[in-house]
Amino acid sequence: MKSIPDKRVLITGGNRGIGFAIAQGLLAKDYEIIITSRSLDNAKLAAQKLPGKVIPIELDVTDDRSINQAVKTLYQKIDRLDVLINNAGVYPDKDINILTISRELLDSTINANTFGPIRMVQAFLPLLEKSSDARVVNVSSGYGALSDLSAGVPSYCLSKLALNGATIMLAQALDSKGIVVNSICPGWVRTDMGGSSAPRSPEEGADTAIWLATDAPRNISGKFLRDRKVISF
Incomplete structure (x- = not known):
């Protein structure tokens, strides 16, 4: 008889950094x-570096055709999805500020970091x-909190x-529909995006996401969290 996994999770941008650490943590919980x-x-x-059941999929969150193709591919492999982790994102702000950034860069960053997750939920x-x-x-990110907006990191913030x-x-x-939705600040993490001088490991950055995906009370929804605690938007 074919075994049925306890839970199934999709992680965008899960091939490296925080997303990869989330994958490792959830595999350890038999996801x-x-x-x-x-x-x-x-x-x-x-997928080859991870022990357990892992399905690799090509998906670009900025491209609806790519998202729709991923959905079509996965419908042939799975019958449900328990957790969606919208981890993929970009941090393109360099040597610019809110006074010099182009409309094109604003468009591309918000397309990836905001519209991508919305479309993923819809799809x-x-x-x-x-x-x-x-x-x-x-x-x-903490940069997404009103109190931590920075003029020097315009499109990402x-x-x-x-x-x-x-x-x-x-x-x-x-x-x-009984679906819980939250966002997290992983902190400043040592990844390609965060750089080598960041104080947190990918595992530390992944912890709150793993908790929300698994054991967090379901009455926590529509919140922003860091270190498993609700913080201000």
Whole structure:
């Protein structure tokens, strides 16, 4: 008889950094993992490094055609999705500020960091609805909190601020369906994005996302969390 995994999670950008650490942590809890990357080869390489059931998928969160193709591919492999972790994102701000940034850079960053997660929820909602304990975790940033906005990090701050707003609205819209939605600040983490001088390991950055995906009380929804505690948007 074919065994059925306890829970199944999709992690965008799960081939490296915080996303990869989240995958490791959830595999240790016997979750089946779907890792996405813009490159199928990169997703496959990450899957080979992980012990357990891992499905590698090519998916670009900025491209609806790519998202729709991933949904079509996964419908042939899975019957439900228990957790969606919107981890993929970009941090392109360099040598610019709110007075010099171009419309094009604002567009591309918000497309990836805000519109991507919204579209992922929309596209995978039919699979999430089939779970008895569906959860969505959006990987945001302290830079997305009103108190920590920085004029020197314009597109990233605005995209994460908007992602936090989308988290509130998604939680409202999905409450009647029993789907929990939260966003997290992982802290400053040693990744390609965070750099080598960051104080936190990827595992430390992944902890709150793993907790929200697994053991967090379901009455926590529409919130922003750091270190398993609710913080201000």
